[in-house]
Amino acid sequence: MAALSPFSLILFSLILFSLYCTSVVAIPFETVQDAVEILADSGFLSMSLTFELVGQTLIPNSSYGTIFSPPDAAFIHSGQPSIDLLQYHVVPLTISVESLRTLPYGTKIPTLYQNHSLIVTTSASDQQISLNNVKINELSIFYDGSLVIFGIDNFFDPSFKISSHSLLSDSPNNDIHCTVPYFHDPALDPDSFAVASYNIRYKGYSVMASFLELQLPLSVDQRKLTIFAPVDEAMKDYTGVSGRYSAVFLRHVLPCRFTWSDLVKLDNGAILQTLLSGFTINVTRSGDTVLLNGFSVNFPDLYYRDWLVVHGISQILTLPGEQEPTPDSQAEFNDNFKRSGPGSTEF
Known part of the structure; x- marks a missing residue:
């Protein structure tokens, strides 16, 4: 395949733009421009030129995404990338280095390239994070929440495979009662809830951040918790809840x-x-995408500590027909904590 010249790169990018023009603009123009400038300044000129033309339409409607950018040398060596190959380098959720590091060998991460x-x-013994045996630079080039x-060192190969490794067991579906015994860590920061609230608030989850402050008083004994936080846009309308x-x-x-692991x-x-x-919450899959009552996690490990994990989600969790919950109150919340006891599953 011929080497990729600057002119052919720009021409090909224009073709990509015309093919994507019917898509919904998903990320702000300012974000695209910032990313384009930082890519160019960081030595990723080829990806910068491409992203400048197709960036706003390359990310899905959720406006969350992770892009893995090959270096200029990879563009020159491999030639013009196909649309499918570009989509294969975009993950429709925001992933941190910490999240990538916790995922076990063989975990599949969905991309915009359908069924790939x-x-x-x-x-466990590796110091360097890798996907498809391609090394990932752990210092992000760009991040805006x-x-x-x-x-990355090179283009990902869509045909890459590893030896048989199943993430799903043959055991029956589990009804998991997430109750764990009381624990108390004297070294636990008394402002931990406030710190968690602050960290998710500026990332676009201010409504759930406020709930976190109000519904989890510091007087309650700390224990292990998982919180699925709908993005602010989803919390504006409570009529369906x-x-x-x-x-x-x-x-x-x-x-x-x-x-997330x-x-x-x-x-x-x-x-x-x-x-x-x-x-x-019913955990299912659509391909390699994990769904919670039909909704995907778009920002895994948004915030996490030894006792708390917050995942960002795009919608308020509901069940088919909107399951009618029993009456609740702050007293019921505290009762749920008090009823927690030993002999249950702990993660």
Whole structure:
């Protein structure tokens, strides 16, 4: 294949733009321009030129994405990339280096190239993170809370495969009661909830950040928690959600800790019990995408500590027909904590 000249790169980028022009603009123009400038300044000129023309339409409607950018040398060596190959370098969720590091070997990460996923090839003994055996630069080139760009050593190969490795067991679907025994860490920062709230607020989850401050008083004994935080846009309209505001919060909280690595290993159809009595979360898959009651996690490991994990999601969690939860209150929230006991699953 012929080498990629600057002129052919620009011409090809224009072709890509015309093919993508019917897509919905998903990320702000200012974000695209900032990313374009930083890519160019960081030595990724080829990707900068391409992203300048197709960036606003390359990211899906959720406005969340992670882009893996090959260096200029890879463009020159491989020639003009196809549209499918470009899509294969875009993941429709925001992934941090920490999240990539926690994923076990063989985990599949969905991309915009339909039915093609990236595969984690980092083993426990590896110091360098890799996908499809291509090294990932752990220092992100660009990050603005919804869009992340990482540099990589070469183009990913869509035909890459590893030896048989199943993420799903043959065991029956699990109804997981996430109750764990009390624990107390004297070294735990008394302002941990406030710190968690601050960290998710500026990333676009200010409504759930406020719930976190109000619904989790510091007087409550700390334990392991998982919170699924809908983005602010999804929280503006409560008309489709039954119950009072506390029900909105409690249905998104699990009394145990599930990192993204834990979620991707759950059986298809696993049922998670929330702090709202009678409300459960059904974990399913669409290809390699993990769904919670039909909605995907768009910002895994948004915030996490040893006792708390917050995942960003695009919608308020509901069930088919909007399951009617039992009456709830702050007292019920505290009762759920008090009823937690030993002998249950802990993550």
